[in-house]
Amino acid sequence: MLLGAALASLALTSANSNAQTQPPGDFLNGFDNNTSGAANSTASWIYWYNGAGTIGLDTAVKKTGAGSLKVTIPFTLPFRSPDQGVWFGNWDNVGAYDTTIVYDGTYFTNISCDILMDPSDPTNTDGSFGVLGMGLEPAGTPGGARESGTQPIPGIASNTWVTLNQPVHKTDGSYLSSPGVIAVVFTYSTYDNGNQYFLTNPVTMHIDNLHVWLGPVTNPPPPLKLTNITPGLNFVQGSISGQYDRQNIRTLNSPSLNYSWVGAASVGNPVTYSFTVAKWNAPDLTYHIFVTPVAGIGGASAPDYNATNCMIFQIGRDTNGTEVSVFWKTNSPSSGVPNIALAVTNTGPIVGTWQVKFTSDTNGTCIAPDNTQYPFVLDPTLAADLANPAYFTFGILPAADTNTLLGESVVISQMGITGVSSLSAVGPLTSDNFLTDTGLDTTNTWEVNALYPASILFVPTNTAYALTWTLPATGLVPEVNTSLTSPATWNVLQPAISVLYPGKVALIPKSSLPAGSTAFFRLNKLIPTQMQVLLPGETNAPNTFSGKIGSPTPVSGVDSLTAVENVTINVCDANWNIVPLNGDSISITSTDTAASLPGNVAFSNGTAQTSLLFGTVGTWTVTATAASNNYPPATSSSVMANP
Numbered sequence: 001m002l003l004g005a006a007l008a009s010l011a012l013t014s015a016n017s018n019a020q021t022q023p024p025g026d027f028l029n030g031f032d033n034n035t036s037g038a039a040n041s042t043a044s045w046i047y048w049y050n051g052a053g054t055i056g057l058d059t060a061v062k063k064t065g066a067g068s069l070k071v072t073i074p075f076t077l078p079f080r081s082p083d084q085g086v087w088f089g090n091w092d093n094v095g096a097y098d099t100t101i102v103y104d105g106t107y108f109t110n111i112s113c114d115i116l117m118d119p120s121d122p123t124n125t126d127g128s129f130g131v132l133g134m135g136l137e138p139a140g141t142p143g144g145a146r147e148s149g150t151q152p153i154p155g156i157a158s159n160t161w162v163t164l165n166q167p168v169h170k171t172d173g174s175y176l177s178s179p180g181v182i183a184v185v186f187t188y189s190t191y192d193n194g195n196q197y198f199l200t201n202p203v204t205m206h207i208d209n210l211h212v213w214l215g216p217v218t219n220p221p222p223p224l225k226l227t228n229i230t231p232g233l234n235f236v237q238g239s240i241s242g243q244y245d246r247q248n249i250r251t252l253n254s255p256s257l258n259y260s261w262v263g264a265a266s267v268g269n270p271v272t273y274s275f276t277v278a279k280w281n282a283p284d285l286t287y288h289i290f291v292t293p294v295a296g297i298g299g300a301s302a303p304d305y306n307a308t309n310c311m312i313f314q315i316g317r318d319t320n321g322t323e324v325s326v327f328w329k330t331n332s333p334s335s336g337v338p339n340i341a342l343a344v345t346n347t348g349p350i351v352g353t354w355q356v357k358f359t360s361d362t363n364g365t366c367i368a369p370d371n372t373q374y375p376f377v378l379d380p381t382l383a384a385d386l387a388n389p390a391y392f393t394f395g396i397l398p399a400a401d402t403n404t405l406l407g408e409s410v411v412i413s414q415m416g417i418t419g420v421s422s423l424s425a426v427g428p429l430t431s432d433n434f435l436t437d438t439g440l441d442t443t444n445t446w447e448v449n450a451l452y453p454a455s456i457l458f459v460p461t462n463t464a465y466a467l468t469w470t471l472p473a474t475g476l477v478p479e480v481n482t483s484l485t486s487p488a489t490w491n492v493l494q495p496a497i498s499v500l501y502p503g504k505v506a507l508i509p510k511s512s513l514p515a516g517s518t519a520f521f522r523l524n525k526l527i528p529t530q531m532q533v534l535l536p537g538e539t540n541a542p543n544t545f546s547g548k549i550g551s552p553t554p555v556s557g558v559d560s561l562t563a564v565e566n567v568t569i570n571v572c573d574a575n576w577n578i579v580p581l582n583g584d585s586i587s588i589t590s591t592d593t594a595a596s597l598p599g600n601v602a603f604s605n606g607t608a609q610t611s612l613l614f615g616t617v618g619t620w621t622v623t624a625t626a627a628s629n630n631y632p633p634a635t636s637s638s639v640m641a642n643p
Contacts, residue, residue: 023103027091027184027212031057032066037094042069045089046096048185053085061206063114063161068208073188075203085203088137088185098182105136105168105176110213111148111184112165118204119158119239119451127499129153133187134166136212138175146175147187154471156499159239159452160406161208162471184212222469222476222503224523229466229507230279231459232413232434235396237285237405238500239452246301247455248290248395249446251417260291260390262383264420265358271419273313274431275394276353277369278413282396284405286316286323287412289356290393291386301451303393308333309385311378313356313366316399321347324366324374326356328382342366342376353414392417393449406501411459435461454498457505464510467495467521470503476523477580478506482514490524492542492577526579531586531634533624534568538637540578547576552639555614559643563614569624571606571631578606585627588612592620592641600627614641 030040034057037043047053058070073085091101111134124130131150138146151164170176188203235247251259258264261271273289292307304310312327326342329335352369359365361383366374394415398405416431432445440446440458448456459466467478479490491514495506513519534540537553557563569586570578585600586608594615601608614620622636 021103023107023212023214026214027108027210029089029093029210030065030067031062031069031208031210033057037092039093040065041093042067042089044093044095044098044183045069046087047071048086048088053087055087058206061116063116063208065208068116068206069210071186071188071205071207073203085189086185086187088183090183099139102139102180102182105181106170107214108136108168108176108181108212109215110165110167111135111211112163112213113210114161114163114208115153115157116161116206116208117153117157121158121203121205123155127155129155129157130189132164133185133189134164135185135187136168136176136181137183137185139179139182146185154499155454156239156471156501156503160501184210221523222471222473224521225468226521227466227468229459229463230411231461231463232278232411233415233440234409234411234457234459235287236409236455236457236500237282237396237398237407238455238498239406244302244398245451246304246395246397247450247452248301248393248448249440249456250290250303250391250393250449252442252445252447253389253391258388258390259392259417259420260386260388261358261364261420262361262387262390265360267359269419270357270359272355272357272416273392274353274355274414274416274418275412276414277351277410279409279411280317280350282405282408282410283317284398284400285396285408285410286314286399287396287410288312288314288394290391290395292391292393293385293387293389294391301449303391303449304337306334309382310337311382311386312337314397315350315354317350318345321345322350322368324368326364326366326376326378328378330379330382330385339379341378342374344374346370346372346374348372395450434458454500457498457500459507460509462510463507464513465508467493467506467508468503469523471499473504473523475525475580477526477577478508479522479524480508480512480514481520481522482516482518484520489543490522492524492526493521494578526573526577528571528579528581528631529574530572530576531624531626531631532570532572532576533622533634533636534570535622535636535639536566540570540572540576542572542577543575547572552637554640554642556642558614558617558641561613561615563641564611565614565622565639565641566609566611567622567624567636569601569603569608569610569634571603580606584630587625587627589623589625590614590620592616592618595620617641617643 031042032040034042042057045055047055053073055071057067059067062068090098117129131152133147133150135147148169149166151166265271290304291311292303309330314325316323324344324346327337328339329337346368348368348370355367357365362378364376396410413435414433418430450456478493480493481490493512495508497504497506532547535552538548538550541549555563555565571581573579581603584603587600588598592614596613598610598612601610619638619640621638623633625633
């Protein structure tokens with residue numbers, strides 16, 4: 001694919017270059033130094049064109065070795081069209097635009113690298129970072145960046161290194177051997193699948209372990225693991241993009257909801273804050289309650305640091321037991337919490353209900369699951385600062401800045417705030433039992449306040465297992481079967497899927513398990529072959545002849561111009577399983593020539609939704625046509641349009 005335009009001022013000369021030759025072996029660059037001509041060097045790498053980007057060695061961030069290649073793209077308008085950044089480096093790492101070595105690129109099969117995005121980088125609407133173009137650059141005057149293709153960058157790439165692998169496409173690449181190739185080239189754009197995003201924020205990425213493969217490359221399937229998972233609200237350390245990432249939820253306050261004990265607590269009316277630990281799989285984490293008078297400066301997930309005034313109740317496990325602490329600060333924005341009101345070690349179990357009970361503005365007691373009680377006293381100035389409105393933040397915080405804690409978790413089965421109802425026009429939270437909930441209530445009770453929101457994982461009690469696999473796994477979907485010898489009976493699962501370290505987590509409901517005592521799971525890449533048009537009253541039904549069940553519901557209102565027909569278009573494999581693809585341009589037509597037709601729509605995770613307005617009484621069909629022509633047009637069942 002040819003992207004961009006030639007730059008006259010950057011014409012390459014090949015007068016002193018060698019003819020293209022067979023590469024002597026795989027090309028590797030670990031980006032560990034910036035020495036000219038050295039192995040694993042950034043010396044020849046340049047930010048080529050489109051905007052004032054920068055590129056260079058970064059020894060502070062790396063996956064392996066001594067460094068990585070850091071690329072920063074400003075994406076500030078006005079910008080060259082198309083809006084993309086392009087960078088490349090030569091085979092010998094001597095200097096920019098060096099054409100001394102020219103290889104016959106037809107010998108190469110794949111380009112792979114590890115990538116890490118900055119957590120401040122903007123994401124697409126699907127939570128990903130778009131796609132990275134990867135290719136080989138021809139010798140001679142450049143005509144733009146030649147991609148072999150693009151690879152999606154998942155959202156988890158902001159928190160852990162992700163490996164991308166792009167095959168070298170040779171069917172349209174005569175340039176690979178004539179004139180030959182001098183470099184690996186990367187492109188990153190503000191657009192993906194034709195949708196303009198117009199990124200105005202700087203985008204920063206790190207690349208490590210660049211590998212251009214000379215021989216055949218096979219992509220082994222990602223390892224699949226089936227485990228039990230504890231129901232409740234799982235606080236998972238699913239990212240580590242900076243020191244001490246917090247993953248929290250906080251009270252969703254309103255003018256009528258007051259949660260502070262200040263002015264409400266007394267001996268006769270104690271105010272209690274509680275949470276119940278159902279499982280502690282967190283040797284390197286602490287669990288806390290932050291209390292602040294503001295939700296967090298800039299929506300920050302670290303109100304304990306950013307807020308001017310804060311109180312913390314915290315527990316953490318070590319070899320001696322559970323460390324129980326109460327900290328506080330006043331008039332100290334952008335700082336730690338230096339004052340200690342309580343610091344003890346409880347030798348009882350950490351699993352169970354923990355409580356912080358106040359009997360006045362300043363007098364409180366921490367109560368452990370074994371009912372051991374630890375009194376403490378707060379500074380009166382702090383208590384005054386934490387009067388209503390006050391926000392209560394529950395969550396986890398690493399006790400160390402290391403990737404070893406990725407995947408650690410604390411499961412909470414209940415949270416409660418009691419004793420403050422007299423201050424509220426509407427009674428606030430008394431107890432939120434996550435074992436009876438169907439999901440986290442983010443409408444009335446809680447707000448997710450996490451550096452990596454997917455880390456707050458709600459696990460219903462009807463969950464049978466957690467199915468996990470590593471990335472990359474583009475296009476792979478989980479399937480279940482009762483037998484390994486019956487390939488025709490694999491059924492696609494459609495569970496809730498979260499992206500957490502080290503990859504994806506799918507919660508398998510008990511209702512998705514097949515009858516009997518045996519179940520097998522696998523990941524399978526579905527191949528799209530056809531589309532399907534569903535009308536209200538119809539449902540997708542894989543592994544059936546027609547691919548659907550039900551009958552279209554008649555629509556009324558032709559005479560009053562209200563005969564709106566909702567339409568669902570799916571892209572499916574040969575067995576009518578929905579294939580989770582994005583993009584394409586789908587146009588809609590109808591046998592009702594008087595119908596008001598919608599504009600084109602695109603697939604999102606394999607499905608597109610739209611509607612049309614029938615203009616004539618009768619029986620009609622709806623047809624969907626893909627602009628890519630990868631699938632034949634699909635026509636709906638007949639539906640009656642009534643007056």
